[in-house]
Amino acid sequence: MGRGFRAVRGHARRAAAARRGRAGRGRSGDGGPGGRGSRRGPYHRGDLLGGRVVIAAGVWSREVCASLGVRIEMAAGKGYSFSVPAESVPKRLVHPCSAKAVPAPLGKGVPVAGTMEFDRDPDRFRQGRVQALVAAARPYLPGAGWERREQEWMGPRPMTPDGLPLIGPVPGRPRILLATGHNMLDLMPAPAAGRLVAGLLTGEADPGLAARVRPVPIGPAAPGTGRGLSG
Structure with a gap:
């Protein structure tokens, strides 16, 4: 999972950098905001051409959208984890609510x-958060080898202000769709989100559902009235 997050992060940054590098120069087939033609996006084997583009890079979608001049109202809610050897392994998940740490x-x-850390930098790893998890979980796992823990890991959850995902066209760029902001649900909404994105691409999406999660720009005259984006 850690390698997967780094791969998404790296690709998102390359995409944002490539977009910024092309800004102002123009490319054939770009079509411009809302225009005709194909969208061009960077890929690890070269550029790909397509009629529509979906930005689905988790919290790093902010960087890709920033390269388009669009700011996403989304924060990184970072969770931490590690694995520890234990003489007696629990038979089921243990969730001591007061400890804010979950052994499984x-x-x-x-x-x-455990942990929900809000940070402007989604990539920064704080060792102190791991130590806090150790202190919280220690009473519930007697005999665990706390100093021999492995696979220390951090993953940034894409958190939105209202708890709803951002799925739909980027304002002003109807050929670019955003699919991110699933908060703490991780992979659980993936099938439904995939169906909604497919429906938006084919024109068969449920209009009521699409309206609830559609990114709406925040107007300068009324900040906070839209969902998720400002240009």
Whole structure:
């Protein structure tokens, strides 16, 4: 999972950098905002041409949209985890609400996860957060090898102000769709989000559902009245 997040982050940054590098120069087939033609996007084997583009890069979608001159109202809610060897592995997930740390059985080790850290930098790893998880979970796992923990990991959740995802056309650029902001639901809404994105691309989306999660620009005269984006 950690490698996967780094791969998404790296691709998002390359896409944003490539977009910024082309800004103002123009390219054949770009079509301009709302115009005709194909959209061109960077890919690890070269550029790809397509009639529509979907930005689905988690919290790093902010960087891609920023390269288009659009700001996403989305924060990185970072969660931390690690795996610790234990003499007695729990038979089921343990959720001590007061501790804010969740040990769960998995193989010979016990993954421990928790924390919601809001940070402007989605990539910054704070070792102190791991130490806080150790202190919180220690009473619930006697005999665990806390100093032999492995797979320390951090993942930034894409958090939106109203808790709803941002799925729909980027304002002013109807051929570019945004699909991010799933907050703490991780992969659970992926099938429904995929169906909605497919419906938006084919014109068969549920209009009521699409309206609820559609990114709406925040107007300068009335800040905070739209959802998610400002240009």
